[in-house]
Amino acid sequence: MAEQLAALIIVVPLLASLLVPVIGWWQKKLCYPWVVAVLVVPLICSLGVLNTVMTTGKFSYRLGGWAPPWGIEYAIDHLNAFVLVIVAFISLMVAIYSKKSVEKELKKEKIASFYTLFLLLVTGLLGMVITGDAFNLFVFLEISSLSCYALIAIGEEGAPMAAFNYIIIGTIGACFYLLGVGYLYIATGSLNMADLASILPALYHSKVILVGFAFFTVGLVIKGGLFPLHTWLPDSYCTAPSAVSALIAPLMTKVAAYVMIRLMFTVFQPQFSVDMMPVMSILGWLAVFAIIFGGIKALAQTDIKRMLVYIVVAEVGYIVIGVSVANRMGLTGAILHIMNDAVMMACLFLVVGAIFYKTGTRDISEFRHLNKKMPFTMAAFTITALSMVGIPPACGFFSKWYLILGTIEAGQWVHAAALLCSSLINAVLFFRVIECAYLKPMEPANAHDAGGIHIVQRDEAPLTMLIPIIIMAILVIVLGIFSGNIISSIIQFAVPASF
Amino acid sequence: MLDYVISKYNFWIYIVLMMIGLYAMIGKKNLIKKLIGMNIFQSAMILFYVSIGVKTGATVPILSGHSHGHGELIEVAKYLNPLPHVLMLTAIVVSIATTGVALATLILVYRRYNTLEEDEILKIRKDTGV
Numbered sequence: 001m002a003e004q005l006a007a008l009i010i011v012v013p014l015l016a017s018l019l020v021p022v023i024g025w026w027q028k029k030l031c032y033p034w035v036v037a038v039l040v041v042p043l044i045c046s047l048g049v050l051n052t053v054m055t056t057g058k059f060s061y062r063l064g065g066w067a068p069p070w071g072i073e074y075a076i077d078h079l080n081a082f083v084l085v086i087v088a089f090i091s092l093m094v095a096i097y098s099k100k101s102v103e104k105e106l107k108k109e110k111i112a113s114f115y116t117l118f119l120l121l122v123t124g125l126l127g128m129v130i131t132g133d134a135f136n137l138f139v140f141l142e143i144s145s146l147s148c149y150a151l152i153a154i155g156e157e158g159a160p161m162a163a164f165n166y167i168i169i170g171t172i173g174a175c176f177y178l179l180g181v182g183y184l185y186i187a188t189g190s191l192n193m194a195d196l197a198s199i200l201p202a203l204y205h206s207k208v209i210l211v212g213f214a215f216f217t218v219g220l221v222i223k224g225g226l227f228p229l230h231t232w233l234p235d236s237y238c239t240a241p242s243a244v245s246a247l248i249a250p251l252m253t254k255v256a257a258y259v260m261i262r263l264m265f266t267v268f269q270p271q272f273s274v275d276m277m278p279v280m281s282i283l284g285w286l287a288v289f290a291i292i293f294g295g296i297k298a299l300a301q302t303d304i305k306r307m308l309v310y311i312v313v314a315e316v317g318y319i320v321i322g323v324s325v326a327n328r329m330g331l332t333g334a335i336l337h338i339m340n341d342a343v344m345m346a347c348l349f350l351v352v353g354a355i356f357y358k359t360g361t362r363d364i365s366e367f368r369h370l371n372k373k374m375p376f377t378m379a380a381f382t383i384t385a386l387s388m389v390g391i392p393p394a395c396g397f398f399s400k401w402y403l404i405l406g407t408i409e410a411g412q413w414v415h416a417a418a419l420l421c422s423s424l425i426n427a428v429l430f431f432r433v434i435e436c437a438y439l440k441p442m443e444p445a446n447a448h449d450a451g452g453i454h455i456v457q458r459d460e461a462p463l464t465m466l467i468p469i470i471i472m473a474i475l476v477i478v479l480g481i482f483s484g485n486i487i488s489s490i491i492q493f494a495v496p497a498s499f
Numbered sequence: 500m501l502d503y504v505i506s507k508y509n510f511w512i513y514i515v516l517m518m519i520g521l522y523a524m525i526g527k528k529n530l531i532k533k534l535i536g537m538n539i540f541q542s543a544m545i546l547f548y549v550s551i552g553v554k555t556g557a558t559v560p561i562l563s564g565h566s567h568g569h570g571e572l573i574e575v576a577k578y579l580n581p582l583p584h585v586l587m588l589t590a591i592v593v594s595i596a597t598t599g600v601a602l603a604t605l606i607l608v609y610r611r612y613n614t615l616e617e618d619e620i621l622k623i624r625k626d627t628g629v
Contacts, residue, residue: 135586135589138590139589139593142593142596142597146593146596146597146600149600149601149604150600150603153600153603153604153607157611158624160604160605160607160608160611161608161620161624163604164530164533164601164604164605164608167537167597167600167601167604168524168533168534168537168601171537171540171541171597172521172524172540174593175540175541175544178544178590179544179547182544182547182548182551182583185551185582185583186551
């Protein structure tokens with residue numbers, strides 16, 4: 001049983017997603033408990049896989065018993081076991097949260113199809129992370145993208161248009177990735193990542209390989225939403241239903257960043273990605289622009305969800321900066337930030353969804369007295385906001401610390417300045433919201449209806465929403481305190497040994 | 500120069516097709532034309548893959564049991580490479596699914612705005628403030 005855990009991570013949600021329409025046709029109410037119960041399985045399996053990797057080192061699972069490079073292989077090392085746990089955990093939390101929000105935002109007959117797509121999206125994301133085969137990765141990429149397009153399209157007013165734009169640009173990204181795979185296949189005759197890694201060094205000067213690498217990079221930059229190819233991201237993430245944004249905003253871009261790390265440092269040797277192509281410096285500068293641009297656009301927003309979406313654009317820049325400096329500190333920071341940012345973004349989007357559920361608004365200026373109305377939700381928001389700004393011991397501080405150390409070690413002072421600058425922008429962004437919610441007095445028109453003292457009724461979000469939010473907020477602190485342990489036991493093995 | 504183009508004509512064709520698709524996706528204002536562009540783009544990719552499996556003078560990769568007994572080596576050059584073709588079966592399925600999802604979203608768009616011209620939709624959205 002234990003050796004089958006790796007396959008179960010994919011097989012269970014995939015098969016379960018096919019059963020959701022049947023269950024929904026029979027009993028609509030059972031869809032939600034079924035999805036939550038199913039998503040516990042990948043979490044347990046990925047924790048088991050992580051445990052195996054930490055005790056015995058990396059291993060591979062052969063699908064159908066076919067030996068690589070002919071068969072498809074799931075290659076699991078510290079890096080993807082770690083990302084698997086993040087993806088599985090956050091999708092479980094969002095699934096628990098989704099009940100009330102979906103009931104309110106979607107029509108009743110769409111709930112079964114929503115949960116089908118939800119499970120397919122999670123399957124695709126987990127598959128992209130676990131697979132050791134370049135073409136299999138493309139298939140999972142398309143599974144996750146296609147379900148993501150459909151999930152976005154069922155959102156609010158502008159959603160179908162945003163989803164269509166995302167389909168067009170996302171398809172270009174996926175096709176570029178596929179072209180990259182094709183070029184590598186022409187030169188090597190292999191699709192297995194470990195096999196490619198052993199054949200490629202002899203061919204590094206071949207133009208075919210260089211073109212293939214360029215296609216890979218552009219495809220992943222599109223999928224990851226790095227500036228200036230992020231244009232699909234704000235509209236589609238903002239118009240999607242709350243539960244969908246809370247799932248895709250933390251995970252889609254992070255998984256694309258993971259694939260980028262995997263290709264650049266495992267399939268290709270670091271010395272190829274760094275020395276033979278100027279791709280690292282280009283990506284680094286794009287990331288700097290992404291951080292500044294995302295921050296400034298976020299400042300201009302009055303809709304809190306749109307503000308968070310632009311922060312996602314900036315956060316992609318963080319991870320790419322860590323990758324582009326290509327040293328141990330920077331990459332440690334990037335991998336740590338994949339986790340921290342996923343947790344923080346999930347928490348923020350869950351909070352925004354909960355506020356929207358209770359008050360029906362996302363306009364920051366209407367957040368007065370939310371601290372009294374929804375004390376726990378706002379406390380979670382504040383903790384995460386402090387973490388986004390980078391105040392220890394919240395987890396956001398530690399990944400920024402490593403990222404900045406990495407940029408300084410590489411002598412990239414502008415990059416370091418951009419990171420620090422972004423912390424300041426985040427401070428302005430989040431304190432603006434916190435000020436509105438905690439400190440603004442009630443408007444005079446309403447102030448005297450209770451003899452001068454307006455009493456705000458507590459009206460907290462329902463428990464199914466509140467529990468995931470509080471768990472995420474606690475994690476923001478706990479992961480910060482234990483980030484030293486996480487680095488020493490997992491991440492330091494995930495960074496290539498040559499750094 | 501001409502020999503160079505002719506000797507690698509499959510790559511030239513796929514690049515030209517891909518650029519036509521890319522132009523339609525970026526330059527056209529009509530959403531259906533964008534979708535057609537996307538299909539051309541994906542077909543270019545499929546043709547690229549199919550063409551790299553081809554070998555001159557080779558045949559379909561089916562071994563007959565009589566002529567290739569035990570210990571007899573198989574001449575790889577005699578057979579086409581079937582793997583890219585098999586990969587493209589998957590890619591064709593993916594492209595059909597993408598087209599399906601895109602058409603479904605276009606129906607939603609049309610129901611909301613009563614048009615599929617991008618600039619008209621943008622104008623409607625600007626006027627209604629959404």
